[in-house]
Amino acid sequence: MKADLPVIELEGVAKRYGAVEAVRDASFDLPQGACVALVGHNGAGKTTLMKLMLGLIRPSAGRLRVLGEDPAAGAAQARRRLGWLPESVTFNPALTGQEVLRFFARLKGEPAAAADALLERVGLIEAARRRIGGYSKGMRQRLGVAQALLGSPRAVLLDEPTTGLDPEVRQGLYDMLTELAGGGTTVLLSSHALEELEGRVERVVIMDHGRVVADGSLAELRRLARLPVRLRLALVGDAWPDWLRPDFAPHRLGNGLVELSCPPEAKMALLRQAAADPHVADLDLEPPTLDELYVHFLRSRDGVAP
Incomplete structure (x- = not known):
């Protein structure tokens, strides 16, 4: 495979089960080293799409x-270059973590040392010889x-990888995925935890009822959605700045804090006015979150006014 070709390519892909269209006309490419989130409600087609990619x-x-x-051609060599984490992880509870991972290592033609190194990497080396029946969900x-991650895969598909993980372990997982992408591995992960994806992935693909309804970086999705930007001001005293227009819907939060929202095109002018006002002691800018963008694009697709 040439380095400049996409690692994963979809063009008008559909999957039907009788009258049910699980995936409809999906088209996008994933380049080498991309870290991409696939998001959508239950039944949106995310897992089906991953199963199609896996053959x-x-x-x-x-x-x-x-x-x-x-x-779907079933080339063994190609499958050895893929990593896959299903949404529901099940292993033989009578085996130890080390036995299970060494078994999978043999299937991929990897040495036992590679399995042990990965146990260390995911923080399980101390529990490697314990039976999986005694493992927590995390x-x-x-x-x-x-x-x-066995076998240094060219592409890794992860379906809800942070389920059951505490915040510290989630942080370690995302750090690992960033490292993988930096080394050239394409990472595609599905997650319902949209708030934790911000700043973790470079691109988001939003699915709804089997269709891709939005695809781009957070900055690109924000430009497309044109949702209001929130601004929180810390004011000195009770003075109400005269540049706070009523259409920005300013309201007091208490303790000298005022929150307002403005359209994206008014943001810079508003920031300049706030910075020049001696009654403004501090300010925080909050762009639309991924949760808000997700709701916007789903409503837009259904013809509901955002």
Whole structure:
């Protein structure tokens, strides 16, 4: 596969189960080293799309290429270059974490040392010889992440990878994914925890009822959505700045704090006025969150006024 070709390519991909269209006309590319989030409600088609990329199911229509090949053709060499973490991770509870990961390492032609190194990397080395039946949900999830990373995969597909993880472990996982993407591995992760994706991924693909309804970086999605920007001011005294227009809907929060919202095109002028006003002691700018963008694009698709 040439380095300049996308690692994953979809063109008009669809998957039907009888009258149900799980995926409809999905088209996008994932380049080498991209870290992309696939988001959507339950039943939006995220898991189906990942299974199509893995070759576990065949598309009903469209063209799909992973690492330059048809994933449904079943090429063993191509599959060894993929990592996969399903949403529900299950392992034999009678085996130890080390036994399970070494087993998967053998399947991928990797040495036992590679499995042990990954156990260390995901923080399970101290529990490596314990039976999985005694693992917590978070520990099983970390073991699943470790098996997905075996064999230095060219692309890693992770379905709800942070389920059951505490904040410190989630931080470590995202740091690991950033490192992988920096080394050239394409990372595609599905998550419902939209707030934790901000600043973690470079691009977001939003799905709804099997369709891709938005695709871009957070900055690009914000430009498309044109949602209001929130500004929070800390005022000195009770003076009310005369430049606070009523259409910005300013309101007091108490303790000298005032919150308002403005359209994106008014943001810079408003910031200049606030910075020049001696009655403004501090300010915080809050752009639309990914949760708000997600709701906006779903409502826009359904013809509901944002």
